[in-house]
Amino acid sequence: MFKRLPGDEARNLVSTTPDTAVVFRPAVVTTPAILTIVILVWRMLAGLVRMIWRHPIAALVPVTLGAVWYVYGWPAAASLSGTVVLALISWAFIDRPSFARLVGFRLLAWWRLVWVYRRHWQPVMVVSGLGRHLRGRDYLPRLGRVTCTSWADLVTVRMLKGQAVKDWSDRLDHLAQGFGAKSCRVALSRAGHLTLTFPRSDPLASPLSALPMPQEPTVGPVEIGKQEDGRPWRLKVHGTHVLVAGATGAGKGSIIWSVIRTLLPAARAGLVELWALDPKLMELSYGRDLFGERYAATPEECADLLDEAVSVMQKRAARFAGLQRSHTPTVDDPFVLVVVDEVAFLTAYQSDRQLRQRISAALATLTTQGRAVGVGVLAALQDPRKEVMNIRNLFPDKIALRLDESEQVDMVLGDGARDRGALADHISPVPELGAGVGYVRLEASPEPVRVRAAYVSDTDIRAMADTYASHGGAA
Structure with missing residues (x-):
């Protein structure tokens, strides 16, 4: 290797190959001064x-x-x-x-x-x-x-x-x-x-209080929080399925209750039915009166309720066949939202193998066929691994709240999501700073969007139950 020589010393550099007498002399071209001046003036x-x-x-x-x-x-x-x-x-x-x-x-x-x-x-x-x-x-x-x-x-x-x-x-x-x-x-x-x-700053650093309930009944997209750019976060629930993943205390309840809160006026009008599966008996049981008969807690009750949802879906599909390809909520055919608080408890941690297979089959059927006939699934879980939730790819829209490991981000949001800035594993574990903060990857856009869901307090849930009791799960 030749050392770099300063100035015009390269002009005198001569080298030969070991086995031939061929001489290599590097060419040195002197640039005219006028050309250099013209180039500099042109650049200016x-x-x-x-x-x-x-x-x-x-x-x-x-x-x-x-x-x-x-x-x-x-x-x-x-x-x-x-x-x-x-x-x-x-x-x-x-x-x-x-x-x-x-x-x-x-x-x-x-x-x-x-x-x-x-x-x-x-x-x-x-x-x-x-x-x-x-x-x-x-x-x-x-x-x-x-x-x-x-x-x-x-x-x-x-x-x-x-x-x-x-x-x-x-x-x-x-x-x-x-x-x-x-x-x-x-x-x-x-x-x-x-x-x-x-x-330059974090506009989502402060918790958000529960948003006002809609004046008019709506099935979505429903406003449940704020995006990082300051715009309202509106989540589509009708015509899709949503998977929410996050560690304990990450704020999954904020998303679930914010969605329920915005759909209650439509439920009172008969355009929405809210079906709740609460195997942990902790989150959704607090507002149990909102769901009426469409509430299940034990694994057996959850399996029966999912089978009923599959039956409603199949009957609608038979009636819609050849007549319509998308669902419009009506009083006769309301939008059915199946809310599952801890879906892994039913699909992975259930000791009864037959019951586990039954629940998994019902969820797979709903997530593959339900969106066209107005049956949606909103599921939440803590562990997004494939062996825990083997149908996670059947959810078009995904939300990653605070996660424990960087690999889990791509498990939830898809390959490359963390490389594009979805740092869900860096969200603060302090509730005031990180609860409800997450990244959303929608079916229509692969780019993750940072959001924060509004916090629905226990007092808010009691007020909702007192006002809208038995309307969420009305048949």
């Missing part, structure tokens, strides 16, 4: 045009002030500057949301682009292995636009040719630490382009 002009195109307002402000100064003098320019600043401050006090959306977040995005991302882009890319240093030249992914929201920075990136999304998802910790964020998530925006999300 291109950068100026790019800056004006990306930041027209920021470029217009100094040009306007300079023109006023040139034509009317510096007092006029100073007066104009003061007037603009006063107007912006007044706008911020009068209508802060619109000011933040139109001015504040754009200024913040420009500042973070210059001071955080562009400043540290090269070292972070090279050290993390996402960039390449070859023959004295850095080949780096191209930093694109930075957009700021109330809680995060969204950074668009153009990948190097030949890179894959997994190359970036394997280095999320490097990116987060390199740019001073607690975490990082990656999503493919279009071919060759990524969107990196760097949270």
Whole structure:
């Protein structure tokens, strides 16, 4: 191997092969100075045009002030500057949301682009292995636009040719630490382009109180909490099946009771029936009066209730055959939601083998055939392993609350979910910080979304039972 020689010493480098007299002399091309100047000037002009195109307002402000100064003098320019600043401050006090959306977040995005991302882009890319240093030249992914929201920075990136999304998802910790964020998530925006999300704050850090009940009966999507971007979290329950997985104390009850709470007006109107399976006798028994006769606690009762749900499903399928392919809730054919608190107790930990097979067969039948005829399943469990829940792939929509191991995240949300930022194993075990916080992977979108479910207290459940008792499970 030859040592790297400084300057033009490579010009005098001569080498031969061990067994031949062939001489290899590296070619040294001298670039004319005029060509170097033209290239530099072209790059400066291109950068100026790019800056004006990306930041027209920021470029217009100094040009306007300079023109006023040139034509009317510096007092006029100073007066104009003061007037603009006063107007912006007044706008911020009068209508802060619109000011933040139109001015504040754009200024913040420009500042973070210059001071955080562009400043540290090269070292972070090279050290993390996402960039390449070859023959004295850095080949780096191209930093694109930075957009700021109330809680995060969204950074668009153009990948190097030949890179894959997994190359970036394997280095999320490097990116987060390199740019001073607690975490990082990656999503493919279009071919060759990524969107990196760097949270600046956690809008889900505080618990959410129980949401107001809907004024009008609805079967969904039902609002049960808040997404990380501040929008309401609306969960689809009609026309799908939902699996909720989480460790003890992760907040599975918050999701179950929030769904039940929003469906109670529709249950009173006869458009929904709530069927409850509560093998632990702890969670759903607190509001048992809401389900009427559609409540089961012992394994035998749970098996009978599931068989009844299968019978309702099959009768509807026979009536709908050749007439309709989707279900619309009516008083004659209401939407039936089967809620199972701890499904693993029935499918894996049940000692009676015959009863276990019967329950598993009924759940598999409901999850494969029930959604088209208006029979849905909302199941919760603690252990998402395949040997514990062998039909988890039959649930189109999945929610991962706090989990004990990183491998469990992909078990619940699908392969690669944790690499894309679904860090369910990092959710805080402290109830005030992490209860009800989780990641959702919907059938229509493979990208996980961080959410938090509202907490329905015991007092709220008692009030619901007093107001809507016997309507949830009305036949």
